[in-house]
Amino acid sequence: MKTFAELGFPGRLIAVEGLDGSGKSTQIYLLKRWLELQELKVYFSEWNSSELVKAATSKGKKRELLTPTTFSLIHATDFADRYERHLVPLLRAGYIVLCDRYIFTAFARDVVRGCPPEWVRGIYEFAALPDLTFFFKSDLEVSLKRILDGRPQLKYFEAGMDLHLSTDPYESFRIFQGRILEQYLAMSTEFNFLVLDANQVVERQQGVVRELIAQKLSLASFHRAERPPPKLPAEPHKKPVAEEPVQ
Amino acid sequence: MKNLTRNHIVVPHRSERRFYGHGIPGVDLEQLAGKLIAVEGADGSGRSTQIAMLVQWLEGCGHATTQVGLKRSTLVSEELERAQEGNILSRTTLSLFYATDFADQLENIILPALKAGFIVLADRYIYTLMARDMVRGMDEAWLTNLYGLALEPDAVFYLNVSPEELVQRTFAKNAALDYWESGMDQGLSRDMFDSFMKYQTAMQKTFRRLQGTYGFTIVDGMRSAQVINAELQKKISVVLAGK
Numbered sequence: 128m129k130t131f132a133e134l135g136f137p138g139r140l141i142a143v144e145g146l147d148g149s150g151k152s153t154q155i156y157l158l159k160r161w162l163e164l165q166e167l168k169v170y171f172s173e174w175n176s177s178e179l180v181k182a183a184t185s186k187g188k189k190r191e192l193l194t195p196t197t198f199s200l201i202h203a204t205d206f207a208d209r210y211e212r213h214l215v216p217l218l219r220a221g222y223i224v225l226c227d228r229y230i231f232t233a234f235a236r237d238v239v240r241g242c243p244p245e246w247v248r249g250i251y252e253f254a255a256l257p258d259l260t261f262f263f264k265s266d267l268e269v270s271l272k273r274i275l276d277g278r279p280q281l282k283y284f285e286a287g288m289d290l291h292l293s294t295d296p297y298e299s300f301r302i303f304q305g306r307i308l309e310q311y312l313a314m315s316t317e318f319n320f321l322v323l324d325a326n327q328v329v330e331r332q333q334g335v336v337r338e339l340i341a342q343k344l345s346l347a348s349f350h351r352a353e354r355p356p357p358k359l360p361a362e363p364h365k366k367p368v369a370e371e372p373v374q
Numbered sequence: 375m376k377n378l379t380r381n382h383i384v385v386p387h388r389s390e391r392r393f394y395g396h397g398i399p400g401v402d403l404e405q406l407a408g409k410l411i412a413v414e415g416a417d418g419s420g421r422s423t424q425i426a427m428l429v430q431w432l433e434g435c436g437h438a439t440t441q442v443g444l445k446r447s448t449l450v451s452e453e454l455e456r457a458q459e460g461n462i463l464s465r466t467t468l469s470l471f472y473a474t475d476f477a478d479q480l481e482n483i484i485l486p487a488l489k490a491g492f493i494v495l496a497d498r499y500i501y502t503l504m505a506r507d508m509v510r511g512m513d514e515a516w517l518t519n520l521y522g523l524a525l526e527p528d529a530v531f532y533l534n535v536s537p538e539e540l541v542q543r544t545f546a547k548n549a550a551l552d553y554w555e556s557g558m559d560q561g562l563s564r565d566m567f568d569s570f571m572k573y574q575t576a577m578q579k580t581f582r583r584l585q586g587t588y589g590f591t592i593v594d595g596m597r598s599a600q601v602i603n604a605e606l607q608k609k610i611s612v613v614l615a616g617k
Contacts, residue, residue: 179463180471183453192449196398196477196523201450204470211464243396249519253466 130256131218138168138218139344140255142229144311145263146304147285148270148277149325150332154263155227157333158340162223167349170217174228177208188284195240198284202233203250210254223349230254231318235310239303240290259343260318261336262311265325267304271297383436386493387616394500395522398481408488410525411610412499412590414581415533416574417555418543419595420602424533425495427603428610432493437614440487443497447478458554469507473520476500480524488525500524501532501588505580509573510560529613530590531606532581537574539596541567 131140141158145151155171162169175184184201187193193201214224230251237247274281283289286296287303315322321339323332340346391403411428413421425441432439445451454471457463463471487494500521507517535543544551551566553559557573558566585592591609593602 179453179457180467183450183474187449192478192482194398194477194481196481197449197474200470200474200477204467204474207467207470208463211467241399243399246396246519246522249516250470252516253513 128252128254128256130258132258134255136218136255137221138224139258139349140214140218140224140226140229141259141261141340142226142231142257143261143263144228144231144320145325146265146267146270146308146311148273149263149265150273150329151261151263151325152227153329154261154323154332154336155225157329158336159225161333161337162225162346162349165346166351167346168220168222168351169225169349170213170222171225171227172209172213174226174232175202175205177205180205180208188282191283191289193284193289195237195242195289198240198289199233199237199242199247199250202237206230206233206251207253221349223344226257229257229260231260231311231314234314235307238310239287239306256318259340260320261339262315262320262322263325263332264311264322267301267308269326270304271300274300384614386437386491386614389528389613389616392526393522394524394526395519397525398477398485398523401485406485406488406525407491409493409529409613410484410488410496410527411493411613412496412501412527412530413533414498414501414530414590415595416535416540416577417552418540418547419533419535420599421497421533423599424531424603424606425497427599428495428606431603431607432610438490438492439495440483440492441495441497442479442483444472444502445475447475448482449478450475465507465510465512469503469512469517469520472503473523476503476521477523484525496527499527499530501530501581501584501590505577505584508580508583509557509576529610530588531593531609532585532590533595533602534578534581534592535595537571537578540574541570 131138143151143155159169159171175181180201184205187197187201214226217224233251234244234247238244274285281296281300286300288296288299290299290303292302293299311320314320323335325332386407386409388407391406393401393403413425415421429439429441445454450471454475457468457471484494484496504514504517504521508514541551544555551570555573556566556570557576558569560569560573562572563569582592584590593605595602
């Protein structure tokens, strides 16, 4: 597997990975703001967010219809949709694409759920590797606390309740997330994760993220082209072309 | 009413089972006592007619049956239908969506039915899904890994009907060719008739190729429904007897 840079794409893909509650979404949001404020071409994509597939996923989750195999496949479908329709074209157009979770989430979760690792990896073989992957490494207790502070209850699949590890959702979450952490750590070297200490305060982590990105990417090359002010569209109801992508 | 005595009801012979690849985690193959029979073929090849006749016959022989087919899962069938209507999904996405639909039915219908000793009749199986993707240039190794989750059926029949005959049968029913069955998404020809012929010819070629790997039975679908069904019954009887 190759990175987008190795494949000759002008764009770069940056992924963040980590446990639920590791604070990675906050970090990638701040990263996006930073890049946007520099007038760079940025696009953000989130795990499990393709419109069409999402309906099926949430139905499956709500009604607890999903097995490890269908859980894996439906997330792969969601990923493929975003990959083929958004990520690849934007990377071809020279964007910095930020992904909140990438294929490693599937590699870790699906394997913990009992899917054969080679099968899961085979399915995602169509995807190129990120150019940078940040792994937010947090203590289980810290993650658990962050999740619980934000929401009153743990979700069924988030807590890994489908694996029947424990009838207590908190205990189940602890065991499940612990196993996912093991999977992440095992992949860390293989996929060159940039490991960040997610137990630190937000600002300190963001400082490290920005510093690493400034080092590893020549950010100036991702500047938005100077564009003339938008002309009045010929048809009043049509949006002007070359707008920023919808997020 | 003759044939109703217990003596005439054949208990299907247990045979060895395997998944094509990695399979479904946590399934005990030993417990799958029933039989899985797949019928493949293009639209208009007579699949549904043959399956309906087989159900009559099997139930008459005292076997419990259940049916599955593509795009019938509780999980994603509606979404899949909508996606196809809009023609908005890319190839890999559509392929994985179909695989999800298949896996859902495999785990929630096929495997439990086999466990309960039913004869499961599949109106199309993974081969159609693979052939459609292969014709569209998807990587065969990728598909083989993906569909390694599937259980090997006890028998697979491919109803072979020439594209010329498929056109005639379709028009006798609908007076219109189906967009997907004509392969219109591939830009083979702007003429729908031409596209249909090219696409169906390519599909047949791919099926013959898959036959080499999966060894299914090719049945001449140009004959009358009764003659075809008699052949299927004969072959299925052999499977049930475990010969």
